[in-house]
Amino acid sequence: MLDTLLFAVFPYVAVALAVVVGFYRYFSDRFSYSSLSSQFLENRGLFWGSVSWHYGILAILLGHLIGFLIPRSVLAWNGVPWRLYVLEASALMFGILTLWGLVVLIIRRFSSARIRVVTSLMDIVLLVVLLVQVVAGVWTAIFYRWGSSWYAGFAVPYLWSIIKFSPDISLVNNLPFMVKLHIIGAYVIVGLIPFTRLVHLLSFPFTYFWRPYQVVIWNRRKETRG
Amino acid sequence: MSNQNKQPSEKSWGQQPVTYRELIVFFSLSVIVVITFAGLLVWKYIIQVDTPLVEATQSEPESNGQPAAQGSRGSGQGIFEDSCIACHTIGGGPGLGPDLEEVTDRQTREWLLEWIQRPDEVLAGGDQYATELFQEYNLAMPNPGLSETQARDVLAYLENPGGETSQEIVLPEGGEPEKGKAIFTGSVRLTNGGPPCMSCHNTTGVGELGGGTLGPDLTNVYSRYEEGLSSALDGLPFPTMQGVFADKPLTEDEVADLYAYFEQIDQKASEQISYDFVWLGLGGFLVFSLLGHLKWRKRLTGVRKPLLGGSK
Numbered sequence: 001m002l003d004t005l006l007f008a009v010f011p012y013v014a015v016a017l018a019v020v021v022g023f024y025r026y027f028s029d030r031f032s033y034s035s036l037s038s039q040f041l042e043n044r045g046l047f048w049g050s051v052s053w054h055y056g057i058l059a060i061l062l063g064h065l066i067g068f069l070i071p072r073s074v075l076a077w078n079g080v081p082w083r084l085y086v087l088e089a090s091a092l093m094f095g096i097l098t099l100w101g102l103v104v105l106i107i108r109r110f111s112s113a114r115i116r117v118v119t120s121l122m123d124i125v126l127l128v129v130l131l132v133q134v135v136a137g138v139w140t141a142i143f144y145r146w147g148s149s150w151y152a153g154f155a156v157p158y159l160w161s162i163i164k165f166s167p168d169i170s171l172v173n174n175l176p177f178m179v180k181l182h183i184i185g186a187y188v189i190v191g192l193i194p195f196t197r198l199v200h201l202l203s204f205p206f207t208y209f210w211r212p213y214q215v216v217i218w219n220r221r222k223e224t225r226g
Numbered sequence: 227m228s229n230q231n232k233q234p235s236e237k238s239w240g241q242q243p244v245t246y247r248e249l250i251v252f253f254s255l256s257v258i259v260v261i262t263f264a265g266l267l268v269w270k271y272i273i274q275v276d277t278p279l280v281e282a283t284q285s286e287p288e289s290n291g292q293p294a295a296q297g298s299r300g301s302g303q304g305i306f307e308d309s310c311i312a313c314h315t316i317g318g319g320p321g322l323g324p325d326l327e328e329v330t331d332r333q334t335r336e337w338l339l340e341w342i343q344r345p346d347e348v349l350a351g352g353d354q355y356a357t358e359l360f361q362e363y364n365l366a367m368p369n370p371g372l373s374e375t376q377a378r379d380v381l382a383y384l385e386n387p388g389g390e391t392s393q394e395i396v397l398p399e400g401g402e403p404e405k406g407k408a409i410f411t412g413s414v415r416l417t418n419g420g421p422p423c424m425s426c427h428n429t430t431g432v433g434e435l436g437g438g439t440l441g442p443d444l445t446n447v448y449s450r451y452e453e454g455l456s457s458a459l460d461g462l463p464f465p466t467m468q469g470v471f472a473d474k475p476l477t478e479d480e481v482a483d484l485y486a487y488f489e490q491i492d493q494k495a496s497e498q499i500s501y502d503f504v505w506l507g508l509g510g511f512l513v514f515s516l517l518g519h520l521k522w523r524k525r526l527t528g529v530r531k532p533l534l535g536g537s538k
Contacts, residue, residue: 051518075421079412081433084424085503092507097514106256110249124252128259135263142504146438149412149425153470170371170469176440178266 006184007158008167014191021194022202035200036118045108053101059094060137063148068159071152078149087148088141095138102127102134126196133185139178155183297375302383309370310380312461313454316387322454322463323363330385338384342377345369365451368465398456398482406487407432409480420474423484430494435503441466445496448488456485 026033067074078084106127109115140147154171161168172183192198306314313322330338333355341348341356345367349356360366372380408414411432412422423444428437430445437443441464451458458464459481462471476484 047522048515051522052515055514055518072419075412075415078425079415079422081411081424081435085433085435085506089503089506089510092504093510093514096507096511100511100515110252116249121248124248128252128255131256132259135259139263141507142501144438144440145503146425146440149421150438150440153421153425157470168469170472172469174466174469179440 003169003173006180007169007172008162010184011162011167011187011190014187017191018193022199025194025199033199033203035197036120045104045112049101049104049108051101052097053105056094056096056098056101060091060098063091063094064151067148067151068156071156074148075152078146084146084149088146091148092138092141095134095141099134099138102130106131122192122196126192126198129185129188129192133182133189136178136182136185140176140182144176144179297378297380297382299379299382299386301376302379302381303387305372305376305380306383309372309463312457312463313367316384320363320454321457322365322451323367324359326384327387330381335381338381339374339377341367342370342380343372343374368463368468371465397453398478398485401479401482401484401486403483403486403490406483406485406490409483410437410487416474416480417477418474420471420476428496428499429491430497431491436497436500439499443496443499444488445494446492448485448492455488456481459484 074087078087109119109123109127144150154175158168158171161171172180175183189198193201310326314324314326315321317325317327319325333341337355345356346369349360349366405414409416410423410427410429412424416422424432424437426438426440428439428443428445448455459476462468462476
């Protein structure tokens with residue numbers, strides 16, 4: 001019963017919440033559709049935290065997406081053990097990078113007084129949820145390893161069953177607790193998107209990739225760099 | 227499209243400064259999270275060293291509230307042939323599980339009814355008979371996920387099976403161990419599209435860093451299951467695997483090849499799982515961080531440092 005609720009009902013609730021509240025927030029408070037600056041002048045922690053986190057999480061999400069879209073190709077790649085090990089070690093590397101980045105960002109957010117005043121309750125909620133999610137993911141990668149292969153057997157058909165509106169929870173309800181936690185955590189995060197700074201996912205400034213450089217000119221005498 | 231773009235107000239979404247109380251809540255939560263994970267780690271690797279071969283499952287059987295006192299024998303036969311036959315015979319000798327001929331004379335109806343529905347819970351509850359079965363067969367019966375009505379149907383069938391399904395176990399022949407190993411690792415794909423065994427299982431000598439750990443080590447599965455192995459491969463009647471393999475069963479040839487492979491590696495001892503790939507991951511992480519640092523080592527000398535103007 002609980003499994004049905006969590007694995008068959010909750011995903012729809014989370015997506016519905018994300019869409020409805022996402023639109024509402026967009027039309028009622030459009031300027032908030034970003035990730036509020038966390039004092040980018042504080043640079044050391046931000047570099048190690050934000051760069052590690054974002055490279056890590058992008059690679060990890062991309063990996064999940066690729067596994068979801070072309071599971072048979074991933075299985076074919078994994079058919080030779082050393083290729084499987086290369087994939088798994090790389091994935092774990094990005095997982096650790098993500099975790100490291102997140103921990104640095106958490107420490108930074110609460111160790112700097114400047115950042116603390118721009119920290120909202122939802123930032124805190126989000127950080128806790130992300131921490132649980134990333135730890136559960138890395139845990140799964142290490143202790144229930146070769147997930148890149150069994151993801152194709154368990155998670156992909158399960159996710160398709162959700163998309164086709166006929167959830168098949170028999171695929172996931174016997175998995176270990178930490179794997180279940182990771183699945184539920186993903187839905188929680190989807191549901192949290194419109195309530196948190198995660199909306200910056202939807203307002204990503206793609207045009208920055210091809211805009212011209214911005215030239216910064218200083219109107220100061222002593223500074224020599226321009 | 228709305229055209230009332232408001233200016234960000236003081237009470238904009240999620241942008242109020244956080245209070246100290248919330249900070250305390252956050253830190254408590256973080257500490258709880260960390261302690262929980264650490265506790266689980268300790269529990270998993272220090273306290274709970276021996277894990278049962280088949281994980282206990284939590285799948286809850288459906289109950290429709292009004293179970294018939296007496297089940298339907300016909301329906302029970304169908305359920306038996308779908309869910310039980312991979313491990314049990316009626317008068318055909320023990321397979322993975324006991325021969326169920328006259329099982330209703332060995333145990334009470336109530337016990338059997340409970341057992342059919344929730345073997346995992348009965349065993350976990352320390353039931354003596356269940357524990358003896360577990361020790362004898364070295365295998366915990368997976369929860370078949372039957373409702374109370376279905377369990378009564380099965381029981382009705384077991385009380386009066388009529389003898390027509392008595393089966394003998396036919397061992398698969400002609401399998402090639404090499405082919406079986408290729409199927410195990412996945413270099414030869416399963417015909418019906420299931421993921422390869424190595425995704426979740428380890429055997430001694432498979433790959434440099436071993437197989438998966440979601441499921442149990444299968445190095446000595448041949449001697450563990452004896453004749454039952456072929457029916458286990460045939461139906462894969464394990465709760466975690468059922469969801470995946472129910473509609474992607476192994477073919478007869480695949481069963482034979484895997485059977486031959488397991489027979490061949492049976493004399494090897496199962497080894498401690500190696501976690502060397504974690505070091506690879508950690509090493510990669512350090513290299514990546516170092517490269518990032520080198521690539522952006524001038525990051526403090528560009529725009530931001532002058533902006534900061536020497537202030538901290």
